[in-house]
Amino acid sequence: MFGLHYRLERKTIGFLLGIIGVSSIGGLIEIAPLFTIDETVEQVADMRVYTPLEQAGRDIYIREGCYGCHSQLIRTLRDEVERYGPFSLAVESKYDHPMQWGSKRTGPDLARMGGKYSDDWQRAHLINPRDVVPESNMPAYAFLQRALLRTDNLGLRLATLRQLGVPYTDEMVANAAADAQGQATPDTALAEGVRRRYGDATNISTFAGAAGKLTEMDALVAYLQILGRLTNAAHEMAAGE
Amino acid sequence: MLAGFTKGERFSALSLATVVAIVGLFFALMGQDALLQTHGAMMAAAAACALLYLVLTYSAPEPALDRLHRYYDGPTKVGVVLAMIFAVVGFLVGDWVAWLLYNPDLTFDAGWASYGRLRPLHTSAVIFGFGGNALIATSFYILQRTSRARLADPVGAWFVLLGYNLFCAIAASGYLMGATQSKEYAEPEWYADIWLTVVWVAYLLVYLRTLARRREPHIYVSNWYYLAFILVVAVLHIVNNLAIPVSFLQSKSYSLFSGVQDAMTQWWYGHNAVGFFLTAGFLGMLYYYLPIRSGRPIFSYRLSIISFWGITFFYMWAGSHHLHYTALPQWVQTLGMTFSVMLLVPSWASATNALLTLNGAWHKVRDDATLRFITVAILFYGLSTLEGSFMSIRSVNALSHYTDWTIGHVHAGAMGWVAMIAFGAIYASVPWLWKRDSMYSTRLVEVHFWLAIAGTVIYVFAMWNSGIIQGLMWRTYTESGTLAYSFVDSLVAMKPYYAARAVGGLLFLIGGVVGLYNVWMTIRTAPKAAAEFDRPMPATPAFEPAE
Ligand code: HEM
Numbered sequence: 001m002f003g004l005h006y007r008l009e010r011k012t013i014g015f016l017l018g019i020i021g022v023s024s025i026g027g028l029i030e031i032a033p034l035f036t037i038d039e040t041v042e043q044v045a046d047m048r049v050y051t052p053l054e055q056a057g058r059d060i061y062i063r064e065g066c067y068g069c070h071s072q073l074i075r076t077l078r079d080e081v082e083r084y085g086p087f088s089l090a091v092e093s094k095y096d097h098p099m100q101w102g103s104k105r106t107g108p109d110l111a112r113m114g115g116k117y118s119d120d121w122q123r124a125h126l127i128n129p130r131d132v133v134p135e136s137n138m139p140a141y142a143f144l145q146r147a148l149l150r151t152d153n154l155g156l157r158l159a160t161l162r163q164l165g166v167p168y169t170d171e172m173v174a175n176a177a178a179d180a181q182g183q184a185t186p187d188t189a190l191a192e193g194v195r196r197r198y199g200d201a202t203n204i205s206t207f208a209g210a211a212g213k214l215t216e217m218d219a220l221v222a223y224l225q226i227l228g229r230l231t232n233a234a235h236e237m238a239a240g241e
Numbered sequence: 242m243l244a245g246f247t248k249g250e251r252f253s254a255l256s257l258a259t260v261v262a263i264v265g266l267f268f269a270l271m272g273q274d275a276l277l278q279t280h281g282a283m284m285a286a287a288a289a290c291a292l293l294y295l296v297l298t299y300s301a302p303e304p305a306l307d308r309l310h311r312y313y314d315g316p317t318k319v320g321v322v323l324a325m326i327f328a329v330v331g332f333l334v335g336d337w338v339a340w341l342l343y344n345p346d347l348t349f350d351a352g353w354a355s356y357g358r359l360r361p362l363h364t365s366a367v368i369f370g371f372g373g374n375a376l377i378a379t380s381f382y383i384l385q386r387t388s389r390a391r392l393a394d395p396v397g398a399w400f401v402l403l404g405y406n407l408f409c410a411i412a413a414s415g416y417l418m419g420a421t422q423s424k425e426y427a428e429p430e431w432y433a434d435i436w437l438t439v440v441w442v443a444y445l446l447v448y449l450r451t452l453a454r455r456r457e458p459h460i461y462v463s464n465w466y467y468l469a470f471i472l473v474v475a476v477l478h479i480v481n482n483l484a485i486p487v488s489f490l491q492s493k494s495y496s497l498f499s500g501v502q503d504a505m506t507q508w509w510y511g512h513n514a515v516g517f518f519l520t521a522g523f524l525g526m527l528y529y530y531l532p533i534r535s536g537r538p539i540f541s542y543r544l545s546i547i548s549f550w551g552i553t554f555f556y557m558w559a560g561s562h563h564l565h566y567t568a569l570p571q572w573v574q575t576l577g578m579t580f581s582v583m584l585l586v587p588s589w590a591s592a593t594n595a596l597l598t599l600n601g602a603w604h605k606v607r608d609d610a611t612l613r614f615i616t617v618a619i620l621f622y623g624l625s626t627l628e629g630s631f632m633s634i635r636s637v638n639a640l641s642h643y644t645d646w647t648i649g650h651v652h653a654g655a656m657g658w659v660a661m662i663a664f665g666a667i668y669a670s671v672p673w674l675w676k677r678d679s680m681y682s683t684r685l686v687e688v689h690f691w692l693a694i695a696g697t698v699i700y701v702f703a704m705w706n707s708g709i710i711q712g713l714m715w716r717t718y719t720e721s722g723t724l725a726y727s728f729v730d731s732l733v734a735m736k737p738y739y740a741a742r743a744v745g746g747l748l749f750l751i752g753g754v755v756g757l758y759n760v761w762m763t764i765r766t767a768p769k770a771a772a773e774f775d776r777p778m779p780a781t782p783a784f785e786p787a788e
Binding site: 071139160 | 341342343344345346348350351352355356357358360361416419420421422423424425449452453458459460465468469472473476485486487488491493494495496497498499500501502503504505506507509542543546550553554555556557558559560561563564565566567568569570573576577580639642643644647648715716718723724728729732733739
């Protein structure tokens, strides 16, 4: 064996091929099947997509690097389920390009954040976490309240996600900018359009409260309020046990 | 001229810089968001500087023909200095985020200064800026000596080094402005990723072409590791960054994979970035500087072979240990755990091989701070691989995952192994590169060593404590069967450890500043005349392992 190696290490290309061969086995065996085996991701009927406003909020979550402190994955451990809620299912992040499962909990898990607090709480907390939780070391995100949300590119973003397999309809893509506005202006015709396209359960609210102008804060709060609520499957599974 | 290009090389460098300038200008003018415009402008500006330099020196005399008998060390010299600068920047930002966890108001009311944007700046500056520059610089240095051949393509080598640093600058400024995919260690957006791919392919080509010219029949162990580093990082980078840009004129993209498949791909990438960027590359460094500096041949050639192929094979299976108890299918988790435990064998084989190499040279370890950096690095390598294998066990991971224990583990490896071996290699090479007998001040090397050790030990112990306390608090039940502590209770318990970590980090940072100063003074006070001559290639065979 060492004699063979003695010869191999005299050949640049042979050595190169050796490294490629030996290093690719592990990844191929572990990753390739995940794309083909059906059981990897559960099939659920009630799975919905992010609205344009929620997706914009998700993009802000990504831009701000919240994953550096927050996970979005509840493990199958008793204490986690009791602290945060039913454990996460694969299907719940099926439309997350990329996933934000995270690896560090400087702050609590956010996988089931939706509906836990009011919009007002979320806004006040983001503007200055220490106003709400004095011991917190989370950064203040007051600047989001000052930044107007760019909606002109939302159509393109939904269209790109559709290319990747998220089931947005033509109508959703075409109305993305208007729907972002509509979701934050209840009792208007725009809001009605959002409800029609995304379902009655859609969370229509003034979010960050500044009526008239749509800010990045609105989008982020809308996203936080949908976390864990794209499908009810995890709760049903927990109840069934 | 500094680059010592021939006329033909000047022409190809000019053409290359022109192409880069045009691409940069295109994005600067056509880009539809501030990010793409800024980064296009940065690219164009970098290329313009290169063009200016090339034009001004275009008619300089050709280098003498005997250059072909000398090593080509320009990129190595610049790379070493850049590595030290990135070290200081990366540690500075690291310590800033450490203080932010202690007191979150030590910052400005603006997006760029918020923790979530600074943290990736820290990780990228230390891993890619400091680590990457140290790897590129030493790889060119070692490749030539162990092959007894001059770098095959001087223009290519400069392109690799400068192009890589352009990538680092784009990545770093991008985080501050909010360009990120929020994929750990793969944060840069699609256009930066494509640029890095181009640079990386050039790196592989320079490496292979030089190896092909070697006058040693055998490829030395260091080069096995550097080759594995370059190849595997290329594959990881390309696969994990597959994404569709929203538009080719906008900076935002969405990753090709989602959910559980994305998680597995991401941690296959993330773990092997540790394995091949932060381990294999630096082992290549170890296999050269350890024997040279200690004056002892590598203890065992066979152990080198076993550990090399073991690491190359086992690492690639281990990524799923980052996903225990998640929605990832159980069989993948189990495979990841099994291979992670087996990974200890080749890891410790390397560490043992390195330590036994020092037999007979321990008195040098006592006297020579540079060799001591290398020795301590081996010890921390052994420690963190043992810890890593332990933490991959499902039931241990249940406690450690998501806590500061992971941070402690990362930094035992990052500060104890990666930074120490890099500092050892830099302190060894700088006098060789600038033709001096020793560093400007060996006392300051000694000072740096003790600051680095103290900083690392304080950091790691603080995080072990806080991590384990945190993990235990989260899972402690009262007698009546309810959770005993709220999340905020655990947050309050972390405070003293966060302060301690930030102090440890400060020591480590001061050490880095001392190192930068020392390197700078060594270069400034180097004898001018001698610096013009590269060392002639030795006639004796280059260094070979024992047996
Ligand atoms: C002055 C020395 C350093 C200080 C003060 C420092 C500080 C920090 C801090 C505060 C974090 C965030 C921890 C958290 O999320 O709770 C961090 C993360 C990290 N640092 Fe450092 N660091 C230092 C040196 C290094 C070096 C030399 C490297 C690598 C070569 C490194 C690699 C990393 C990595 C990879 C992470 C992310 C860990 C994870 O997400 O699991 N650090 N560092």
